[in-house]
Amino acid sequence: MTEATPTTGAEEQDRPTVKHATWDQARAVAHAAASPLPEQWLPLAETIGETLAQPVTAQAPLPHYSSSAMDGWAVAGHGPWNIVVPEPAEEDPRLTWARTGNEPVIRVTSLADGQATAIVTGGLVPEGATAVLRSEWGTENDGLLSVNDDAAPGAPGPGDHIRPAGEEAAVGDVLLDPGSRLNPAHIAFAAVTGQDMLPVRRRPRVTLLLTGDEVDESGLPEPGRVRDAFGPQLPQFVHLLGGQVDAVHRLGDDLEVLTERLTVPEIGAESVLDSRAQLIITTGGTGGSSVDHLRTALADAGAHLIVDELDLRPGHPALLARMPDDGPFVLGLPGNPLAAMTALMLLGAPLLAAFGGADLPPTVEVSLTRPVDAFKSVRLLPGLAATSTVALAHEAHPWARTTTPSAAPLAYAGANMMRGFSQANVLLVIPQEGAPEGGTVVAVPLPWL
Numbered sequence: 514m515t516e517a518t519p520t521t522g523a524e525e526q527d528r529p530t531v532k533h534a535t536w537d538q539a540r541a542v543a544h545a546a547a548s549p550l551p552e553q554w555l556p557l558a559e560t561i562g563e564t565l566a567q568p569v570t571a572q573a574p575l576p577h578y579s580s581s582a583m584d585g586w587a588v589a590g591h592g593p594w595n596i597v598v599p600e601p602a603e604e605d606p607r608l609t610w611a612r613t614g615n616e617p618v619i620r621v622t623s624l625a626d627g628q629a630t631a632i633v634t635g636g637l638v639p640e641g642a643t644a645v646l647r648s649e650w651g652t653e654n655d656g657l658l659s660v661n662d663d664a665a666p667g668a669p670g671p672g673d674h675i676r677p678a679g680e681e682a683a684v685g686d687v688l689l690d691p692g693s694r695l696n697p698a699h700i701a702f703a704a705v706t707g708q709d710m711l712p713v714r715r716r717p718r719v720t721l722l723l724t725g726d727e728v729d730e731s732g733l734p735e736p737g738r739v740r741d742a743f744g745p746q747l748p749q750f751v752h753l754l755g756g757q758v759d760a761v762h763r764l765g766d767d768l769e770v771l772t773e774r775l776t777v778p779e780i781g782a783e784s785v786l787d788s789r790a791q792l793i794i795t796t797g798g799t800g801g802s803s804v805d806h807l808r809t810a811l812a813d814a815g816a817h818l819i820v821d822e823l824d825l826r827p828g829h830p831a832l833l834a835r836m837p838d839d840g841p842f843v844l845g846l847p848g849n850p851l852a853a854m855t856a857l858m859l860l861g862a863p864l865l866a867a868f869g870g871a872d873l874p875p876t877v878e879v880s881l882t883r884p885v886d887a888f889k890s891v892r893l894l895p896g897l898a899a900t901s902t903v904a905l906a907h908e909a910h911p912w913a914r915t916t917t918p919s920a921a922p923l924a925y926a927g928a929n930m931m932r933g934f935s936q937a938n939v940l941l942v943i944p945q946e947g948a949p950e951g952g953t954v955v956a957v958p959l960p961w962l
């Protein structure tokens with residue numbers, strides 16, 4: 514985890530603008546730009562989908578006691594064994610009427626060599642027990658337990674069916690890493706280690722400003738108009754990347770409206786709490802035409818450009834800026850749908866990860882199933898990689914070894930096209946000179962890989 518030092522507005526403004534950023538510069542600069550949001554403790558069940566702020570460590574050995582993995586008998590030494598029957602426990606007679614189960618007994622806490630006692634799965638193994646004999650393999654006769662003919666030869670071997678305390682983790686072991694986006698498996702694990710609350714970083718609040726007079730929100734548009742590719746999916750896409758979209762505004766192509774939306778707090782302007790979103794994502798209007806106003810609006814508002822254009826296609830007119838006085842970040846996505854998606858992955862994903870205190874999202878190396886031609890610039894192409902989260906886990910866990918996965922560059926990858934992207938699970942970084950079949954290139958995993 515990288516714990517970025519909180520920056521002041523002044524430092525922010527001093528940082529030079531990175532112009533025409535390469536794909537990896539864009540990721541690194543965006544990730545370094547934001548500081549982790551404050552952490553808060555939430556009840557375990559409410560932390561799924563949030564980002565863990567501190568490591569979870571084992572407070573006790575895991576499991577915390579030696580238990581039986583089978584119903585049967587705990588045995589000490591070689592058989593046959595004398596069966597130790599638990600003594601009945603003394604009980605307050607006024608309470609016996611309420612009891613529905615078995616008579617209370619005093620648990621057998623230790624066994625001497627040649628003794629055995631009945632045990633159920635998950636039961637606490639008595640001191641001195643050397644193995645558990647499963648119920649199918651033992652026969653009781655007159656207080657004596659023997660291994661029967663069904664048993665495997667040599668059973669029970671030393672330690673059989675005993676789950677030793679601490680076999681999963683020792684006290685102090687790091688069980689979950691900070692920066693992890695918590696999923697149901699993490700929560701199950703945290704629960705069995707005895708956690709009730711976890712420290713998480715809340716998602717940064719995001720406002721979407723969708724520009725474009727020519728954009729329709731439903732139906733099949735007339736020629737000259739386009740159907741909005743962003744409104745129906747960008748809030749969920751941003752959520753997958755760690756943000757929380759609280760507001761979506763459609764602005765048309767109007768400089769005044771855009772400037773107002775960039776500078777006016779979302780709600781509660783007079784509130785003591787800063788109600789502004791931490792990130793404003795705009796779509797369209799990044800270009801230089803008479804109806805593209807984003808750059809003008811940002812300059813008028815005194816915003817500082819952190820990244821000004823990317824040195825690749827599609828997505829080159831994208832920008833990352835910050836409003837003055839520690840104001841929100843502004844991520845300007847180009848209007849062409851695929852260009853917007855590449856810019857979101859290169860600038861938005863690392864920025865949102867940094868807000869959560871998470872590392873730069875990992876990339877994977879893939880080998881191409883077919884060659885890709887040279888082009889006038891680096892390209893980001895939608896790709897279908899034969900990989901899984903295991904390949905990503907490999908980055909964090911060297912024990913999850915994988916070989917280089919293959920990936921197919923997908924057709925229909927124009928800046929305005931969604932057909933290729935709709936089948937993709939990665940964005941392939943193709944060098945300017947192209948790449949041969951079998952050539953290795955970097956792939957940026959999409960958050961639904």
Ligand SMILES: Nc1nc2c(c(=O)[nH]1)N[C@H]1C(S)=C(S)[C@@H](COP(=O)(O)OP(=O)(O)OC[C@H]3O[C@@H](n4cnc5c(N)ncnc54)[C@H](O)[C@@H]3O)O[C@H]1N2
Pocket residue numbers: 723724725727728739740741742743744796797798799800801805827828829830846847848849850852928929
């Ligand atoms: N003379 C130049 N023209 C263009 C250049 C250039 O360098 N010189 N760059 C091209 C590239 S590359 C891109 S990308 C776009 C950037 O455009 P903008 O960010 O200014 O976006 P718009 O002009 O508003 O729209 C571009 C395109 O995208 C469509 N669009 C917009 N919003 C949506 C939406 N919500 N859903 C679907 N499609 C949308 C819009 O209709 C346009 O077709 O500029 C190139 N031009």
Ligand code: MOO
Pocket residue numbers: 825826827828829830847849851852928929
């Ligand atoms: O960003 Mo444009 O979409 O590079 O082609």
